[in-house]
Amino acid sequence: MGYVKDLFKAKGDEQNKEIKSLIEQFGNKKVEDVTLAQVYQGMRGITGLVTETSLLDSNEGIRFRGFSIPELREKLPKVEGGSEPLPEGLFYLMLTGEMPNDEIADHICSTWARRSHVPNHVFAVIESFPVAAHPMTQFTAAILALQTESKFAKAYSEGINKKEYWSYVYEDAMTLIARLPRIAAYIYRRKYKNGDHIQPDGMLDWSGNFAHMLGFEDEGFKELMRLYMVIHADHEGGNVSAHATHLVGSALSDPYLSFAAGMTGLAGPLHGLANQEVIRWIEEMCKELNSEQPTKEQIADYIHKTLKEGKVVPGYGHAVLRKTDPRFVAQMEFAKKHCPDNPTVQTVWNVYEVAPPILEATGKIKNPWPNVDAHSGSLLKHYGLVEEDFYTVLFGVSRALGVLASLCWDRVLGLPIERPKSITTDWVKEFVKK
Ligand code: CMX
Numbered sequence: 001m002g003y004v005k006d007l008f009k010a011k012g013d014e015q016n017k018e019i020k021s022l023i024e025q026f027g028n029k030k031v032e033d034v035t036l037a038q039v040y041q042g043m044r045g046i047t048g049l050v051t052e053t054s055l056l057d058s059n060e061g062i063r064f065r066g067f068s069i070p071e072l073r074e075k076l077p078k079v080e081g082g083s084e085p086l087p088e089g090l091f092y093l094m095l096t097g098e099m100p101n102d103e104i105a106d107h108i109c110s111t112w113a114r115r116s117h118v119p120n121h122v123f124a125v126i127e128s129f130p131v132a133a134h135p136m137t138q139f140t141a142a143i144l145a146l147q148t149e150s151k152f153a154k155a156y157s158e159g160i161n162k163k164e165y166w167s168y169v170y171e172d173a174m175t176l177i178a179r180l181p182r183i184a185a186y187i188y189r190r191k192y193k194n195g196d197h198i199q200p201d202g203m204l205d206w207s208g209n210f211a212h213m214l215g216f217e218d219e220g221f222k223e224l225m226r227l228y229m230v231i232h233a234d235h236e237g238g239n240v241s242a243h244a245t246h247l248v249g250s251a252l253s254d255p256y257l258s259f260a261a262g263m264t265g266l267a268g269p270l271h272g273l274a275n276q277e278v279i280r281w282i283e284e285m286c287k288e289l290n291s292e293q294p295t296k297e298q299i300a301d302y303i304h305k306t307l308k309e310g311k312v313v314p315g316y317g318h319a320v321l322r323k324t325d326p327r328f329v330a331q332m333e334f335a336k337k338h339c340p341d342n343p344t345v346q347t348v349w350n351v352y353e354v355a356p357p358i359l360e361a362t363g364k365i366k367n368p369w370p371n372v373d374a375h376s377g378s379l380l381k382h383y384g385l386v387e388e389d390f391y392t393v394l395f396g397v398s399r400a401l402g403v404l405a406s407l408c409w410d411r412v413l414g415l416p417i418e419r420p421k422s423i424t425t426d427w428v429k430e431f432v433k434k
Helices: 003-026 036-040 069-075 087-096 102-114 120-127 135-149 151-158 162-192 206-214 219-231 240-250 255-266 274-289 296-308 326-338 343-361 373-382 388-412 425-433
Strands: 054-057 061-064
Touching: 003 087, 003 102, 003 162, 003 388, 061 069, 061 087, 061 326, 069 219, 069 326, 087 102, 087 206, 087 219, 087 388, 102 162, 102 206, 120 135, 120 162, 135 162, 135 255, 135 388, 151 162, 162 206, 162 255, 162 388, 206 219, 219 326, 219 373, 219 388, 240 255, 240 388, 255 388, 274 296, 274 343, 274 373, 274 388, 296 343, 326 343, 326 373, 343 373, 373 388
Parallel strands: none
Antiparallel strands: 054 061
């Protein structure tokens, strides 16, 4: 086995022992009581999952293995001359809990480059879709097509010992991550660039090569991709894409099937699709007002109008966060450095000034602050990636890092099939009578 895989297994064994002892000693301890409102309202706040890779604090935002986003930007390895963190390093951190050095990040990068070849039948599946099909539909179908490569599914059908599951899941996770940029770039070039595809450049890092295959050679865009791939990677375990991947994986569906489930969830407008919706919302506002940069008063009126029409203001609100998302702040800092005068970026900042008090005044929106999706489109647009339908695919490529590292953990810890209890309203009526 390679160094990273050996280390991961050693960490898994250690954690397994600790968990066994915790369950033995404290297995009957109650974590919290669950209210009827929580049961009916999206299980909000119910602690029911263990996800080792990251933890979300409602005020502080996300920490990956204890590190905040500013800390990751400072401490994770970077390309020579670059200033944004490498997702290769973040994956290693999430998988092993240890901060990588440059050599380890290089090692992950070359492992992924070696495994990045996408079989032809996957492209054939993409080609079978009408070009008009949404990129997330094409992306999810391509991931399912890639499932023919699953080492876990093959080994399982041949009858392996359950102690070996983790090893095949690890191999599948590494191969799947390695291949996603090529698949995503293929969909992009097919849909928006007349099928004029660009071959990978094996000398580049995972995100740099992704940018290259998309057709963007600007070093600023490559830096944006590195940051983007890091900040979208993980958001603890209960969000739709992470939870769906974990849930489906708990049935021992292989990593390809599990990740495809996560991606169909990410494609929902209340989750990952919000990044496309934000830029559409801004563009529709600009069109309606016939202005490239609406004033704050005009933005405020438009927000009121959106709410009055019974629609959400995309990019605002969160099921857990109660402050400005640090992922929004990281992108804002990037924009201040690279494109402070861009009119769409300026509009995003103006919405940030205007929207929170209006949303708060509704009295029902629990978090009036921006989430990760509020900023990303304006940065992509600045570099010329203007096809907003594609934005959620970028989110999906990044999200693979966190949810697949977690899936490796699920199997190394031998977590069981997930099966929470559900009830009926008749049951509830009887229950409240008692
Ligand atoms: N605009 C308008 N109304 C909003 C709102 C927003 N941005 N955010 C919440 N609300 C509304 C909800 O729709 C809900 O209304 P009803 O009671 O009429 O159903 C009410 O406020 C209470 O909702 P909440 O408890 O504050 O929020 P939830 O935990 O139910 O939902 C989220 C969280 C993200 C789905 C919601 O804030 C939303 O729809 N935001 C806009 C879409 C978005 O940006 N999604 C991306 C989230 C990040 C990600 O996953 O990528």
